[in-house]
Amino acid sequence: MDDKFPVLTYLDDRKARVDKTLREVLPGPEAPPALLNQAIQYSLFAGGKRLRPILALAAAEAVGADADPLLPLIAPLELIHTYSLIHDDLPAMDDDDLRRGIPTNHRVYGEDLAILAGDALQAMAFGLLADPHRAPTIPPEARLAAVYELAVASGGGGLVGGQVLDLRTPPPSEAVAPDGPERASALATLDGIHARKTGALIRAAVRIGALLGGATSAQLAALSRYGEGIGLAFQIADDLLDVDATPEEMGKATHKDDRRRKWAYPGVVGREASRAIARQWIDGALDAIEPFDERAEPLRGLARFILDRRS
Numbered sequence: 031m032d033d034k035f036p037v038l039t040y041l042d043d044r045k046a047r048v049d050k051t052l053r054e055v056l057p058g059p060e061a062p063p064a065l066l067n068q069a070i071q072y073s074l075f076a077g078g079k080r081l082r083p084i085l086a087l088a089a090a091e092a093v094g095a096d097a098d099p100l101l102p103l104i105a106p107l108e109l110i111h112t113y114s115l116i117h118d119d120l121p122a123m124d125d126d127d128l129r130r131g132i133p134t135n136h137r138v139y140g141e142d143l144a145i146l147a148g149d150a151l152q153a154m155a156f157g158l159l160a161d162p163h164r165a166p167t168i169p170p171e172a173r174l175a176a177v178y179e180l181a182v183a184s185g186g187g188g189l190v191g192g193q194v195l196d197l198r199t200p201p202p203s204e205a206v207a208p209d210g211p212e213r214a215s216a217l218a219t220l221d222g223i224h225a226r227k228t229g230a231l232i233r234a235a236v237r238i239g240a241l242l243g244g245a246t247s248a249q250l251a252a253l254s255r256y257g258e259g260i261g262l263a264f265q266i267a268d269d270l271l272d273v274d275a276t277p278e279e280m281g282k283a284t285h286k287d288d289r290r291r292k293w294a295y296p297g298v299v300g301r302e303a304s305r306a307i308a309r310q311w312i313d314g315a316l317d318a319i320e321p322f323d324e325r326a327e328p329l330r331g332l333a334r335f336i337l338d339r340r341s
């Protein structure tokens with residue numbers, strides 16, 4: 031397997047394509063109601079990595095599809111992700127001042143607009159995906175399957191459910207002994223939160239790309255396992271960055287998990303074990319796509335990137 035895949039170039043190139051599509055499909059900042067569209071554009075174009083749509087593009091490529099025509103159906107993943115960040119930052123949730131390196135949406139536009147911008151982004155995502163005029167060559171069944179994936183990943187079994195657990199699960203007890211029974215139960219709690227809060231949308235991104243790209247059921251099953259593995263690894267890496275990276279690198283406050291006594295991997299099992307567990311998830315994800323040919327190289331590169339990223 032070639033581990034020299036130029037993942038940073040791939041990320042730059044695909045991010046530019048996703049951004050171009052987002053600009054094409056979204057109402058401009060002057061479209062009425064202008065304040066709403068400005069609030070949406072403010073957070074959407076604040077410089078996210080676009081990892082979820084990029085994973086969907088890479089999954090479509092891995093099953094042999096021409097991914098570019100799928101962009102209008104893949105870009106909605108970023109709308110759901112951005113809505114979840116805007117709402118997560120609200121005073122009623124994480125109460126954050128900084129996101130993607132700039133003041134959070136509610137700090138600039140007010141809580142009312144931030145809530146409504148998130149709501150509109152969510153509705154827009156489903157509207158774009160269901161619009162038969164976009165990517166008209168995609169069979170209606172594949173489009174419907176993608177709508178279903180996105181709905182499941184966004185709701186109580188995914189983002190929203192994960193956020194509820196994240197906010198309301200009582201914090202972990204001080205020390206978790208490496209061999210004690212509390213460790214297994216703490217890890218199960220953590221994985222349950224992570225799989226919903228972060229993993230569900232990442233897994234759905236990979237599945238949506240595969241479904242729209244015409245994956246066989248065997249390919250879809252393998253890619254689901256890949257998506258699940260990188261989703262869990264992504265959140266462990268995010269927990270590690272919260273303790274290791276600077277606010278400048280992350281574009282948001284760091285050391286928040288510890289201060290807020292939140293469920294996070296390093297606080298429960300330590301940095302080293304956290305890194306080892308993330309590595310196991312990535313290895314499992316790479317294993318799952320082992321039967322794929324060189325068209326899955328972007329997926330392999332992205333899996334490695336998730337572990338090595340600094341922001």
Ligand code: GRG
Pocket residue numbers: 077078079080081111113114115117118130189190193227228264265268341
């Ligand atoms: C409010 C319904 C609702 C859900 C919120 C997304 C989320 C759930 C909370 C945000 C905080 C958090 C730690 C989420 C986990 C996912 C995560 C690490 C998001 C950051 O994703 P990146 O790194 O961000 O892809 P960019 O800015 O690059 O898009």
